[in-house]
Amino acid sequence: MELPARVLVGEGVLPELSSLLHELGFSGNLLIVSGETVRQRVQSQIQQILDSSSLTNFWITVSSATQEEVVRVEDQARLSSMTLLIGVGGGKSVDVAKLAAFRLGIPFVSVPTSASHDGISSPFASIRGLNKPYSFVAKPPVAILADIDLIVAAPRRLLASGCGDLIAKVTAVRDWELAHEVVKEYFGKYAASLAELSAKLVMSVSADIGRGGKDGVRDVVEALISAGVAAGIAGSSRPCSGSEHLFSHALDFVAPGKGLHGEKCGLGTIMMAKLHGLDWESIRQSLENAGAPTRASDIGLLDDEVAEALLRAPSIRPERYTILNEVKLNRESALELATATRVI
Ligand SMILES: [Zn+2]
Numbered sequence: 001m002e003l004p005a006r007v008l009v010g011e012g013v014l015p016e017l018s019s020l021l022h023e024l025g026f027s028g029n030l031l032i033v034s035g036e037t038v039r040q041r042v043q044s045q046i047q048q049i050l051d052s053s054s055l056t057n058f059w060i061t062v063s064s065a066t067q068e069e070v071v072r073v074e075d076q077a078r079l080s081s082m083t084l085l086i087g088v089g090g091g092k093s094v095d096v097a098k099l100a101a102f103r104l105g106i107p108f109v110s111v112p113t114s115a116s117h118d119g120i121s122s123p124f125a126s127i128r129g130l131n132k133p134y135s136f137v138a139k140p141p142v143a144i145l146a147d148i149d150l151i152v153a154a155p156r157r158l159l160a161s162g163c164g165d166l167i168a169k170v171t172a173v174r175d176w177e178l179a180h181e182v183v184k185e186y187f188g189k190y191a192a193s194l195a196e197l198s199a200k201l202v203m204s205v206s207a208d209i210g211r212g213g214k215d216g217v218r219d220v221v222e223a224l225i226s227a228g229v230a231a232g233i234a235g236s237s238r239p240c241s242g243s244e245h246l247f248s249h250a251l252d253f254v255a256p257g258k259g260l261h262g263e264k265c266g267l268g269t270i271m272m273a274k275l276h277g278l279d280w281e282s283i284r285q286s287l288e289n290a291g292a293p294t295r296a297s298d299i300g301l302l303d304d305e306v307a308e309a310l311l312r313a314p315s316i317r318p319e320r321y322t323i324l325n326e327v328k329l330n331r332e333s334a335l336e337l338a339t340a341t342r343v344i
Pocket residue numbers: 117118165240241245261265
């Protein structure tokens with residue numbers, strides 16, 4: 001099991017970044033990886049915190065979660081003899097920093113500025129290759145610092161997307177169980193329960209999350225961190241990513257640029273829940289409560305794109321056994337599924 005050594009979640013905890021780094025024994029040069037928007041939001045504040053405790057920090061801006069960006073960050077880190085990478089952001093910068101740090105063999109600290117997916121804490125990084133989204137094994141962050149005041153100021157859509165990525169654990173865990181039964185894959189009850197708990201918690205407070213406010217943000221952040229920990233315990237993304245994620249990844253190249261990761265996972269979860277014979281209506285309702293899309297058209301997806309992604313999903317990761325290996329969809333049944341669940 002690989003788990004973060006320190007997790008700090010709370011209102012206004014950002015200034016504690018320097019003491020956290022000192023406690024973990026970090027000194028030397030730190031490279032901070034962020035996106036442009038986030039950099040404008042937090043650079044001066046973070047710089048002030050680190051400068052005042054003599055932590056030498058350099059910044060690099062990334063524009064996308066791609067191999068090229070990972071290599072660019074690696075080169076920069078090597079050039080300036082960096083001893084630590086800090087990913088500051090919601091998605092891409094955290095993923096890029098995590099993978100670059102892993103390849104360099106140096107530690108990585110996650111400072112999420114939004115709660116849009118479980119990458120803020122998981123040992124995996126989603127980095128796009130040439131024409132396919134890949135999930136790379138990296139290491140979990142050595143520390144996570146989540147300042148609720150910072151995250152509550154992020155666009156609401158990102159928080160709703162985080163809910164979609166969490167509710168997805170319901171079907172991810174069912175798919176994992178199914179793989180255990182059918183193809184005798186290792187199934188970790190504890191990791192599965194922890195991931196499922198994150199999903200159930202968010203479903204139970206989905207209306208609060210939809211109303212906004214710090215309590216809802218905190219629930220989502222803690223659930224995302226727990227889900228990342230579940231992946232760390234399992235040593236695989238299995239508890240967090242099943243057929244609903246395959247659907248989301250298929251959409252990444254059937255309809256590139258439409259919808260956020262968690263939004264697509266949420267739609268996938270509604271449909272995969274129906275295939276599993278689960279209560280998909282309550283999943284749908286929870287997403288709606290949280291303000292996440294429940295219809296493909298909410299994120300500009302066409303009916304045909306949904307059907308195409310459902311058909312392509314099983315081939316995204318053929319070794320990952322899911323409900324889509326049991327229920328073989330064709331164009332007609334895919335459209336029927338999406339219609340019956342009111343996704344289209
Ligand atoms: Zn995800």
